[in-house]
Structure formats: C-alpha cells, structure tokens
Amino acid sequence: MGLTAETNRIVREFDYSDDQLNQGVSEFLAQMELGLEKDGTSLSQIPTYVTGVPNGTEKGLYLAVDLGGTNFRVCSIQLNGDTTFNLTYSKVAIPRELMTAKTAKELFSFLAKQIEVFLRTHHNEHFEHRMRRRFTFSNPEGFQDEEIFRLGFTFSFPVQQIGINKGILMRWTKGFDIPDAVGKDVCELLQTEIDRLGLPVKVAALVNDTVGTLMARSYTSPGKQGAVLGAIFGTGTNGAYIEKLANIKKNVPGSFDKSTGDMVINTEWGSFDNQLNVLPRTPWDHKLDEDSNNRGFQMFEKRVSGMFLGEILRLTIVDLLKQENIQLFRDANSSHNDWVSTTTVAPESGLFKQWGVDTAIMSVAAADNTPSLGTLRQALEDQLLVYSPSLEDAQAFKAIAEAIGRRAARLSAIAVAAIVLKTGKLNDPSWDGEPVDVGVDGSLVEHYPYFRDMMYEAFKTIEGIGEEGANKIQIGIAKDGSGVGAALIALVATAMEKNQPTPEVLSKQRSSIFSVGRIRWELSRVSWWQWAGVGLLTAFVASRRRDYLFGLWRRYVA
Numbered sequence: 001m002g003l004t005a006e007t008n009r010i011v012r013e014f015d016y017s018d019d020q021l022n023q024g025v026s027e028f029l030a031q032m033e034l035g036l037e038k039d040g041t042s043l044s045q046i047p048t049y050v051t052g053v054p055n056g057t058e059k060g061l062y063l064a065v066d067l068g069g070t071n072f073r074v075c076s077i078q079l080n081g082d083t084t085f086n087l088t089y090s091k092v093a094i095p096r097e098l099m100t101a102k103t104a105k106e107l108f109s110f111l112a113k114q115i116e117v118f119l120r121t122h123h124n125e126h127f128e129h130r131m132r133r134r135f136t137f138s139n140p141e142g143f144q145d146e147e148i149f150r151l152g153f154t155f156s157f158p159v160q161q162i163g164i165n166k167g168i169l170m171r172w173t174k175g176f177d178i179p180d181a182v183g184k185d186v187c188e189l190l191q192t193e194i195d196r197l198g199l200p201v202k203v204a205a206l207v208n209d210t211v212g213t214l215m216a217r218s219y220t221s222p223g224k225q226g227a228v229l230g231a232i233f234g235t236g237t238n239g240a241y242i243e244k245l246a247n248i249k250k251n252v253p254g255s256f257d258k259s260t261g262d263m264v265i266n267t268e269w270g271s272f273d274n275q276l277n278v279l280p281r282t283p284w285d286h287k288l289d290e291d292s293n294n295r296g297f298q299m300f301e302k303r304v305s306g307m308f309l310g311e312i313l314r315l316t317i318v319d320l321l322k323q324e325n326i327q328l329f330r331d332a333n334s335s336h337n338d339w340v341s342t343t344t345v346a347p348e349s350g351l352f353k354q355w356g357v358d359t360a361i362m363s364v365a366a367a368d369n370t371p372s373l374g375t376l377r378q379a380l381e382d383q384l385l386v387y388s389p390s391l392e393d394a395q396a397f398k399a400i401a402e403a404i405g406r407r408a409a410r411l412s413a414i415a416v417a418a419i420v421l422k423t424g425k426l427n428d429p430s431w432d433g434e435p436v437d438v439g440v441d442g443s444l445v446e447h448y449p450y451f452r453d454m455m456y457e458a459f460k461t462i463e464g465i466g467e468e469g470a471n472k473i474q475i476g477i478a479k480d481g482s483g484v485g486a487a488l489i490a491l492v493a494t495a496m497e498k499n500q501p502t503p504e505v506l507s508k509q510r511s512s513i514f515s516v517g518r519i520r521w522e523l524s525r526v527s528w529w530q531w532a533g534v535g536l537l538t539a540f541v542a543s544r545r546r547d548y549l550f551g552l553w554r555r556y557v558a
Ligand code: ADP
Pocket: 067, 068, 069, 070, 071, 072, 233, 234, 235, 236, 305, 306, 307, 308, 310, 358, 359, 360, 361, 362, 363, 441, 442, 443, 444, 447, 448
C-alpha cells in the first residue's frame, strides 16, 4: 500500500461520527448524574466551597502561581489603589523528571525556588526590604504580618478542598506521579518549602483553574448573564459548572447556606468514560494508555488534551515508519524530493521518544495551507529533526495531525454540549435570549486553528442543540483568568483572615474587560471592581462562606 492509501486509512480511524457524538452526550449526562449521587465514579463531580469578599484592601502587592501541568506561572498584581494595577508575569516549564520525582519535596521546593527567583527579578527592592525587616523584627514567624506577600495558588489537579487554603490531593494526572504527595494538603506542601527558603510569602488561597476560568468569564462576558461553564483545554482538560443543590444527591460535608440553591461543581471530566463505553479506541489510543503511568485513568483527557495529542500523532508516525514499503521520510533519490535533496530523520528525533512530539506542531500543520507546506516542513526540520521532508511526507503528516485534532475537538464538544443541555438554559424563557456563555482557557483551544469552529460544527448535530441551539452557545477565551483570579482571591482571603467588613462591591456593569499588554494591564474604574468581583466569586468557591457571595452575585449580576 502506498503512503496516500495508508494515510487515508489512518485518518478514517480517527473519524468520530455524528451518531457517536450523540451517544457520547447521553453517556456524559448519565455519568454526570452518577457522580452527583456517589463518590468513586468516573466523573468525580467535586463540590467546591466558595466564599470570600473584597473588603477595601485594594492596595498592595499580591502573588499568584499556577501549576497547570506543563508550565509553572508566577505573577504579581500591584494594586495601586487608584483604579489601576500592574501585572507582572513569568513562566517556566516544569522539568519532566520533577513530574515523577520520588518525593513531593523535590517538586514543591522547585516551585518555591521559582517564587524566590520571581520576587528577586521583579520585586527585588520590595523583597530585600522585607527580608531585611525580617531580621529587625522578632515575632515568631520572623515577619510582621504586613510584610508578607499573600499568594493565590492555582493547582489544576483533582483536590478535595477543605478550606480556603487547604486541599487534599486525590490523585495525580497529566503525567505527574509523586505518590508521596497523594493524600496531603498541597498548600501546606508549598508553604513548607517557602518557609524553608525563608521567603516572606503566605499561601492564602487554593483555586482550581476551571473555577477561576468560570468566575473570570462570568464577569468579562458581554451578556447580562454569567457564564455557565469554565473549561480548560491545555495540558489536560477539565470543566467546572454551576449545579443546582437539589441535584447534588451525595453528601456535601460541612455546613453551608443553601439559600442560593446553587453550587459550583468541578467535574474532573478528564476521567469521563474511563470504562470506554463510548470513547473511541484506536490501536494508538490503546498504546498511549498502556505506556502511561496511570493506565485506565483520564481516558477522555488522553484523547483530547495537549499533553496527549502529539503522542498519539507520534505513535501513528512510528507505525508508518516501521512499514518498509511505505515511503514516509525516506525518498531514496534527490529527484524524488521537490527540495531536490533526500530526507533523513536524525536518530535523536523526538519521533523516537515517548512524549517527543509537542502538540504545538499540530497547530503548525493545521495552519499551513500553502501548496508547498513550507512552514510545516520547516517545523519538521526544526522541531523533529526530519531533514528535507518531501511534500508528500508533509501532506501525510498534516492529514493525520488534522484527523487527531478534529477528533479531539468533537470529543470536547461532547462535554460542553452535555453541560449546556444539563443547565436547560438553551430553552429557558427567563434567560431572555441571552447567549449561553462558556469560558475557556488553555493553549490548545487558544492556538489550535479552528478548534472552536469544529466544536460548533459538532454542536449542530447534537440532539437538543441543533443549528439554533449552537448559535446560542457563546464560547469565549478567558485568558489566564485563573492566574489573575488567584491573586485576587489571595486579596479576599487576606481580608477574611483579618475579618474586615464587607463592602458591597459587585457591579451590575460588565464590559469586555481588559486589553492585555505584555505585562501591564491598566484597568478602568469599573474594570478594577469587576476583577475584585472575580476574586470574590472565586474565593466563594474556595471556602465556606459561598452563601453570601452567591447572594450578592444573584442580586447584582445574574
Ligand atoms: P497548562 O496546562 O500548564 O496551564 P497550557 O494551557 O499552555 O498550559 O497548555 C500546554 C499544553 O498545550 C501542552 O501540552 C502543549 O503541548 C500544548 N500546546 C502549546 N502550544 C500549543 C499550540 N500552539 N497548539 C496546540 N497545542 C499547544
């Protein structure tokens, strides 16, 4: 069989039909119900505790860190107290060996070190001053309270949250595997390492990225209604949505006010259909799972998110390369190659290593629609050390990459569609013709060409949505909403610690908020309070006083 025929065969294996989509949505809805009934199901459906209030501490420097899976982000927000703030941001890739370190200490000491580097780089004067003060004041912690940087910790792994800055790690995902950390409070793990370095930093709040995204989007979306769902399509995939308390059948420990009738649920949908009732199973999906460190888990995520798509692609390419009679990356004579050269794959190419193909190259493949595929071929050289790939090579690579990307987008549509259907908002007269708003974040949805368009295409074929319903769904990027949200939660948490009075700050006004400068976001008067609102609501998720917050939200926003 020639390269083209074999490529077409592989592409067809990644087809996911309209019928399959509809079965997927039914199954997702059923698994959501199950997760609301009891623990230990595929979809964990974790109740989140949200409290907190902005309280006049609108001056000061707050920190936020975000452990997403691929990168560790550190940012600070200087609240100027005059309606502006400055945001400073840095990002480092997490070394792969730390993801499977022997002890939690190895990872968390690395994170603490990054916080120190960030403070020294961007806030050195402030930092040195605080460190100096540390030795001049002699309280038990070594710092005056006001000398401490408050930090919001966005931690995007399954956590049982038990307080605003307390959460027990349930299990690792996205290639992390540090058994030592499971069952421990991740805030404490980070705080211990921060203290070991003697940094003047307190972990003040813990937040899941999906919840941060939901809250951020609620305030930034253009309509009158808040978002119904916050979703991540980055290294991993997950979503958080607003559920009716009456639908949560399993026990929600702790006392909480039930007056709003709602609670935000963190679905942990990366584990949707671990039993493979409806998810596709190509040989390459199977191989990826077999070789992973959490076999049988996160089966949805393993077909959808950034960490895994490149690996699925790699496995298909490796299969093609094994077939002697298939002409992939091996034109024998320079006349066979329109670059008049012959193709060589370096032995150290990522194609021959597990996780060696970054999903980002799939975006390059999908975006390059030129006749000669010059950009993709250059990327194959630069990133995968395939020298002088022929046009036919690049065409095959592109076709398979697009098939995998398209399947991922259609599977993503299952989760979003099911939740939109569950909210009943598409046909809710009280929704008043407003779009049903969904906030998304993550490199995949942000950068993969037409990812959202392919989701919409899928929505149209889903029963109960159709063309009309699809037009009502509005998916908007809430870029780094989680990071910014976390810093503001730190602010809110600090105010709660100090038991300050609660100003009523939530505004009815929304606007499409912020224009992103590289490091400095100037916000208008209204925007600043909107951000405070984001923090407020996110904090609401993170602790036990959610009742007050949801009350305010309902009254002034919803
Ligand atoms: P995190 O999950 O750590 O918050 P991101 O949202 O940036 O981080 O997602 C990182 C993941 O997205 C990685 O798996 C990476 O391979 C993938 N990715 C990065 N850039 C792109 C791109 N341009 N197109 C598709 N996927 C990308």
